[in-house]
Amino acid sequence: MRRLLFSASASLCLGLVPGCATLPAPGPTPAPLPSPTATGRGGAAATVDVRATAAAIDILRAGGNAVDAAVAAASVLGVTDPYSCGIGGGGFMLVYLAREGRVVTLDHRETAPQALERSRLYENGAPIPLEPLVTSGLSVGVPGSLLGWDEALRRHGSRPLATVLQPAIRVAEQGFDVDPTFFEQTRHNVERFRDFSSSAALFLGPDGQPWPVGSTFKNPGLARTYRLVAQGGPRVFYRGEIARAIVDTVTHPPVVPGAARTVRPGVLSLEDLAGYEVHVRPPVTSSYRGYTLHGMGAPSSGGLALALTFNLLEAFSPASLSRADFLHRYLEASRLAFADRNAFLGDPAFVSVPEAGLLSRDYATQRRSALDGARASTLAAAPGNPLPFQGGATAAPTSPAEPLRRAAEETVLNKETTHITTSDAAGNIVAYTCTIEGEGGNGMVVPGYGFLLNNELTDFDLPATMDAPHPNAPAPGKRPRSSMSPVLVLEDGAPVLALGSPGGSTIITTVGQTLVNHLDFGMPIHEALAAPRVSQRNSANHVSQAEPEFLSTPEAAALIARGHGFTDVGPLGATTAIRFNADGTVTAVAEPRRRGGGSAMVVTPVK
Structure with a gap:
């Protein structure tokens, strides 16, 4: 996504919702020039975004390992590539442990809420059409990314989550230059974002349009979220104030008054978040x-x-x-x-x-x-x-x-999701794919916290009748096939x-x-x-x-x-x-x- 860099422009965020994008001068810290290929020693990283790759390399140069680097890159991508991945989603991480010559995988795929009976995804005896289901609370699975990062670091990393999140906090606070890809991804979601107060405040300007190419995009809400997690650990996300905000967003979508869109609320609960497990x-x-x-x-x-x-x-x-x-x-x-x-x-x-x-x-x-x-x-x-x-x-x-x-x-043709590949000097390797499902997930930013929620439950298959068998049919607590x-x-x-x-x-x-x-x-x-x-x-x-x-x-x-x-x-x-x-x-x-x-x-x- 991130080949071209532009000088920042000085703009003001006029949105009043907490976590909105702010665009003051001076601009962001310049990013290094990207290259699609590099050969060398001592560790490596490859991502879709130059800032995420640079964060991984900085972690490696400071003595971190491949797992540390992968999580650092993923957290930065949550800032710079928010339509593809982030802490509102989930993923699958494959880790090669060089000393043991062993491969392990960490499944932090989203799960269906316990109250999501299959019948909730049918109306008048037929499956809810895909388009309205995508932009709804019903499509949101319990996010797994943050607990997946923490589990990977605890088991196989060399740095704590609080340390590894620091590059992402800096990018969220200092901002980055809007490039054509980010602009286009926002443009694809304009109609959805306008219907949600929190999404419009973060991703759209005062004219209701995407922030233009060359402007500086900041996300203080996500910086705040990462700081809360750095201070209190994943518990604040799965059991604390962020958990409450997630549940409120899913069950009471922040639809703007007068929006024509019918947005179905979901059934995610605090118990679903508190009970999430990485496998x-x-x-x-x-x-x-x-x-x-x-x-x-x-x-x-x-x-x-x-x-x-x-x-x-x-x-x-x-x-x-x-x-x-x-x-x-x-x-x-x-x-x-x-x-x-x-x-x-x-x-x-x-x-x-x-x-x-x-x-x-x-x-x-x-x-x-x-x-x-x-x-x-x-x-x-x-x-x-x-x-x-x-x-x-x-x-x-x-x-x-x-x-x-x-x-x-x-x-x-879902073109979103993202993949991170890292290695370190000791020979450890990470291949990590993470996602919030479709471009822009379910379209809802958690107010005040700066991240989009997933629409991962649309990855379930819905037979024409509610009682027909299928291995990928939805069920409470089930993970959709990926x-x-x-x-x-x-x-x-x-x-x-x-x-x-x-x-x-x-x-x-x-x-x-x-x-x-x-x-x-x-x-x-x-x-x-x-x-x-x-x-x-x-x-x-x-x-x-x-x-x-x-x-x-x-x-x-x-x-x-x-x-x-x-x-x-x-x-x-x-x-x-x-x-x-x-x-x-x-x-x-x-x-x-x-x-x-x-x-x-x-x-x-x-x-």
């Missing part, structure tokens, strides 16, 4: 052409969908096929993997996820028989049956035959690559194609990341989503000849990665153009 889970582990891949398990679908995709692909040699032929098989493998993802994956506290069966090589061999090596599928693939490979009885998948109101990430896919690749026990991306369900295909580009096609990591993308997620026809740059490639023409179709959806994802080189250096990489371009830095550059 430490083992990674999903698979192999591909001699590499070991570690990813997230359920309720994220990323690790299992990628593992199945690559298990299906491994039978095909990229050296013996043209690039178009191999991409054809990749797209069809992704189609099959998404059919199984949609049928079997949900919160493992509520659904028996057949992880062993989906990871089974024997299951992949059976499933591969549904992959036509010559022609594109013209229909959506049916799910397979991995249950016999679990050692259990055969059974049909629980995916209903009737139509669904698909989760938000399925029905719209596609976030932080991944770590090792070879002979040594790290090779860490990466991840935003993008809703296209996260899985973006990460998958980047891995294919690097591991199968041999592209250097910066080229693998920048290459044009295509996404097949079991569409009901032969059409895949693609970037316009992909449509002009020879591979696209060859795939069309094999029956594929494409629709231009603009940019897919915004990946960050770190490559661990054979000479002991690391190469940090961010997007050169997508979402305005990202920022990669190392502690000690190699000249």
Whole structure:
């Protein structure tokens, strides 16, 4: 998001709601010039924003480790990239502990309130339409980010949360230059923000329009929130004054008088916030052409969908096929993997996820028989049956035959969320994807505290009838299925690559194609990341989503000849990665153009 910097302009915030944006002169502390690629030693970081990357590097240079750096970057992104992530949301963090040679994951996905019975998401016997549900209190899950940061630091960090939050506090207080991406994200949300007094006061000027490019954006409300947390710990967020403000915002949305929008209140309670827990889970582990891949398990679908995709692909040699032929098989493998993802994956506290069966090589061999090596599928693939490979009885998948109101990430191309990748001199690595779901979450800023709430509960699937089964149907206390896919690749026990991306369900295909580009096609990591993308997620026809740059490639023409179709959806994802080189250096990489371009830095550059 943050390639271009502009001089500040002197403006005044005329809003009277606490936590509004203030824009006085002088301007913010200048940010370093961003670069999408950096190679060196001593640790590295890559994010979508130069200030977040710089905060991570500053922490590393001061002796912090990769976990400290990742949390510092995430908290800064809560200021500079508030439409994508922040303490009003949640995420999945994958951590490689170098001394132990071990990978752990921290699931701090949002949960449904205990009072959110499935019937609350239906009206007149039908699911509430997606658009009004997004901008409502009903879409808000219990935020997990802050407790996730604290848990990660307590278990694996070297600095306390109070220390790690200091860079974000400074950015929130001093402000940053509004760039074209921030302006456009605000513009996309103008109509929603105008309907909420707290959101309008923070993100819109006195004329009701986005703060212009070149102006200085400050967030004193979020600075205050971070200071309260630094002083009192996460307790003030989950049990104290911030908790009360969150619950009041969800149950009594701050709608301005005269707003035409009908905003449904939610049912989040203080007990929901006080009872939130971070789950430490083992990674999903698979192999591909001699590499070991570690990813997230359920309720994220990323690790299992990628593992199945690559298990299906491994039978095909990229050296013996043209690039178009191999991409054809990749797209069809992704189609099959998404059919199984949609049928079997949900919160493992509520659904028996057949992880062993989906990871089974024997299951992949059976499933591969549904992959036509010559022609594109013209229909959506049916799910397979991995249950016999679990050692259990055969059974049909629980995916209903009737139509669904698909989760938000399925029905719209969610370009938000963000991914942070960090490493340190000791060899520890973090791949961390965090989100508030859609661009701008549910549109409501918590008054006085400067952060947007998530609309994560739209990631549940709603069958046409309230009693129809589905593994990702909502339930009290349940975590909606996610596609976030932080991944770590090792070879002979040594790290090779860490990466991840935003993008809703296209996260899985973006990460998958980047891995294919690097591991199968041999592209250097910066080229693998920048290459044009295509996404097949079991569409009901032969059409895949693609970037316009992909449509002009020879591979696209060859795939069309094999029956594929494409629709231009603009940019897919915004990946960050770190490559661990054979000479002991690391190469940090961010997007050169997508979402305005990202920022990669190392502690000690190699000249």
